[in-house]
Amino acid sequence: MTDDTTLEKIKDCAIKLALNEGVFNPSTIEIATAANVSRTLLHYYFKDKKEIHEIICSKAMELYNLKMQPLFTGSDTLYSRIILFAHNAFAISVKYPYLETFLITGMKYNPDLKCFFYVHKSKINALLEEIKNFAPPESLQNLQAEDFLMQLLSVVNLPTHSLQHIFPIAEYRMQCEVFTLHYKELAIKFIEESIERLGLK
Structure with missing residues (x-):
């Protein structure tokens, strides 16, 4: 095993412990x-x-930048970007179910994470303005653009996938994987229908 290989293995294991298994401050x-x-x-x-x-x-x-990138970049329609984001976010959430929790928890004491979210906030605000300007006022009804975006971000996260680490029994892991697949299919359909109802397509 080369030195570079050993170094990368240590890094990968530390990342897996924190973002995949929820051990946020591994010893x-x-x-x-x-x-x-x-x-x-x-x-x-x-x-x-x-x-x-x-x-x-x-x-x-x-990873978070990679997850959110489809919402902020590209010349596609807002509808296409949201759908692409949903598929992209699901893939990352399955592999790193504790990503958001780690970032939010770490932001309290890590200045780099605080700065990261401060910069990220400007992108979110620009997206909110785009949603407000694109969607007909009557389509949003009582739903604020902020609420829509928050619900979107919540739907694409997969807290159920973390159950595989809480219940490591093979049978439970298999059930979680099946549930995750069905959840993704239903959630994508829900997102597509919601966007159409809001007039964002």
Whole structure:
């Protein structure tokens, strides 16, 4: 195993612990065990846990940008971008079910995450204005653009997928995977119909 391979393995295991399994502040022992390396070897690559946590935060921000990108970029219609976002978000949520929770929790004490969300907020505000300007006023009825966007972001997250880590029994894991698939199909259909009703197509 090359040094680069070992380094990447440690990084990947730390990221998996935090974003896939919900261990938001993994200890060096937990990371070393997951990577199947000694703590001595781990400290050869990283002087302390803070360095590893910064890597996790960087990866989390990268994934969140990737998840949200379809909403903010491209020349497609708002409808097409939302549908693309939904499919994209589902794929990331399945692999990293604790992504949002990690970011929101970390924002309280991590200045980089605070800055990240401050920049991200301007993109959200621009999207909200686009929704308000695009949708006929009567189509939104009592639903505010902010409410619509919040519901959209909630629907595409898959908290049910995290049950696989809470109940690691094979039978439960299989049921969670089946449920996740059906949930995605229903949620995409719900999003498509909701967008059409709101006149965003």
